[in-house]
Amino acid sequence: MLRIGPPTPGSAEPVERADAARNRALLLDAAQQLVREHGVAGLTMDALAKRAGVGKGTVFRRFGNRTGLMLALLDHSEQKFQAAFMFGPGPMGPDASPVERLIAFGRTRLLDIEVEGDLHRAAEENGGRFGDGPYSLHRAHVVLLLREAGVAGELPLVADTLLATLSAALITHQLAVSGYTRAQIGDNWEWLVRRVVSGAAHVE
Amino acid sequence: MLRIGPPTPGSAEPVERADAARNRALLLDAAQQLVREHGVAGLTMDALAKRAGVGKGTVFRRFGNRTGLMLALLDHSEQKFQAAFMFGPGPMGPDASPVERLIAFGRTRLLDIEVEGDLHRAAEENGGRFGDGPYSLHRAHVVLLLREAGVAGELPLVADTLLATLSAALITHQLAVSGYTRAQIGDNWEWLVRRVVSGAAHVE
Numbered sequence: 001m002l003r004i005g006p007p008t009p010g011s012a013e014p015v016e017r018a019d020a021a022r023n024r025a026l027l028l029d030a031a032q033q034l035v036r037e038h039g040v041a042g043l044t045m046d047a048l049a050k051r052a053g054v055g056k057g058t059v060f061r062r063f064g065n066r067t068g069l070m071l072a073l074l075d076h077s078e079q080k081f082q083a084a085f086m087f088g089p090g091p092m093g094p095d096a097s098p099v100e101r102l103i104a105f106g107r108t109r110l111l112d113i114e115v116e117g118d119l120h121r122a123a124e125e126n127g128g129r130f131g132d133g134p135y136s137l138h139r140a141h142v143v144l145l146l147r148e149a150g151v152a153g154e155l156p157l158v159a160d161t162l163l164a165t166l167s168a169a170l171i172t173h174q175l176a177v178s179g180y181t182r183a184q185i186g187d188n189w190e191w192l193v194r195r196v197v198s199g200a201a202h203v204e
Numbered sequence: 205m206l207r208i209g210p211p212t213p214g215s216a217e218p219v220e221r222a223d224a225a226r227n228r229a230l231l232l233d234a235a236q237q238l239v240r241e242h243g244v245a246g247l248t249m250d251a252l253a254k255r256a257g258v259g260k261g262t263v264f265r266r267f268g269n270r271t272g273l274m275l276a277l278l279d280h281s282e283q284k285f286q287a288a289f290m291f292g293p294g295p296m297g298p299d300a301s302p303v304e305r306l307i308a309f310g311r312t313r314l315l316d317i318e319v320e321g322d323l324h325r326a327a328e329e330n331g332g333r334f335g336d337g338p339y340s341l342h343r344a345h346v347v348l349l350l351r352e353a354g355v356a357g358e359l360p361l362v363a364d365t366l367l368a369t370l371s372a373a374l375i376t377h378q379l380a381v382s383g384y385t386r387a388q389i390g391d392n393w394e395w396l397v398r399r400v401v402s403g404a405a406h407v408e
Contacts, residue, residue, distance in 0.1 A: 125329075130377040153399075156382065157392035164368035173334040178360065188361035195357075195399050 027052050027062060028076040031069060032116075040118040045069065074119045077112060078134050084108065085141055098148035099197055105142070106166055106189035113171045114182050120168035129167075130160075138163055150200035158196060165192060228266060231256050232280040235273065236320075244322040249273065278323045281316060282338050288312065289345055302352035303401055309346070310370055310393035317375045318386050324372035333371075334364075342367055354404035362400060369396060 030052040034043050045066060049056040063069040090096035091104035113120050129135060142159040151158065164170070166189070174180045234256040238247050249270060253260040267273040294300035295308035317324050333339060346363035355362065368374070370393070378384045 130374065131381065153395045154384075154388060154392045157378065157384065157389060158396070160374060160378065161365065161369040161392075161396055164371065164374055165365040167368065170334065170364060170368055174361065174364065177335065180358075180361065184358060185361060188358045188365075191357045192362070192365055192400075195403060196396075198402055199399060 024062060024072075025076070027054070027059070028073055031073050032077065035073070035119075036115050040070075040116065043069070043073070070119055070122070074116070074123055077116060077119075081108065081112060082134075082137060098145040099193065102142065102145050102149070102162075102193045102197075103190045105145075106162070106193065107186045109166045110171060110182050110186050110189065113166070113168045114175060117168055117172040117175075121172055124168050135163070146197070149197045151197055152200065153196075162192070162196070165189065228276075229280070231258070231263070231266060232277055235277050236281065239277070239323075240319050244274075244320065247273065247277070274323055274326070278320070278327055281320060281323075285312065285316060286338075286341060302349040303397065306346065306349050306353070306366075306397045306401075307394045309349075310366070310397065311390045313370045314375060314386050314390050314393065317370070317372045318379060321372055321376040321379070325376055328372050339367070350401070353401045355401050356404065357400075366396070366400070369393065 027048065031043055031048050034047055034051055038047075043066075045056060045059045045063075048069065049059045052059075059069070063072055084092045085101070085105055085108075087093060091100045092108060093101070096104065123129075139156065139159045142162055143155045146153075146155045146158055171185065174185055175182065231252065235247055235252050238251055238255055242251075247270075249260060249263045249267075252273070253263045256263075263273070267276055288296045289305070289309055289312075291297060295304045296312060297305070300308065327333075343360065343363045346366055347359045350357075350359045350362055375389060378389055379386065
């Protein structure tokens, strides 16, 4: 475990906790890389230990089992996504226009789903898709952007439609069965966003 | 069992089959009425036998158990819906304009989901929502109407978005948790359809 400087009295525990958090994040970044390269099937406790250069025991201690690792990875990926759309640079973050941000929100989500689709789909199927924390946050964010773009519809319902278009179950079906590419699905997303905001300049 | 005229040689079996089909349809109409009045919880084998004025044994012989009855009802309701959008009178059927038909398709589906939401949700959760027969037919129908309305987007993907807006899981959440009325959700559907077709007159 990497220590930054020697522990000083009373500070040992916080330093250890910060180390643990950083090590955890490094492990999860390695796990994300593995999934990007080999799909979800390539993510095993063994492969992760090898990739991260740690003992297998460390990986088990940290995540319990493969399901625990998957959940941690999903959470890690979700946190990165949230940080990007709330505080990140353009086109997802606050510097860009609301329409650019909506478009980037969808295209980034599509990339996550293409790479980690099985993870996201499993999370959706674990009931409560619409009630859970991430969904509420995504919906609030999309409502905010629609309002900033001047859309006059019933915004939470419009946001539900946009987010339904990005559901992992639907996207993985479009990729795997309907035979669309991520670029085509992304272009459709952009088309849809532009249609939804198209009446925004008019009073309805 | 009602018989139309005496059986003639060689025709007894077909007459019996037609009777059986009609009796089955009458039972399912009674089941649908029960669900409309008392929700899915009110649909029991007992209640159905009483409502239809037949013995409980007849209901069990016909559907096996309550799950069998639910599946048969869902199928019955789906067949009526399909007949309405393919061959029915306006605004769902071929006499109306494509935009009117799209709007009526959604509003009718919303009514079905409000009444039989638990049935439809269970059907969606039984895997293969996007691969199953009804979904493919709905998608083909929506694609056809979008094309007739002159929409220039990637129509199967646009249809996926419109149908995702009508998923039973989403609609029941909007009704039960978000607190929207069916009328509000229907108005949002109409708004969405009009936005999607709004650019149709222009070459994109």
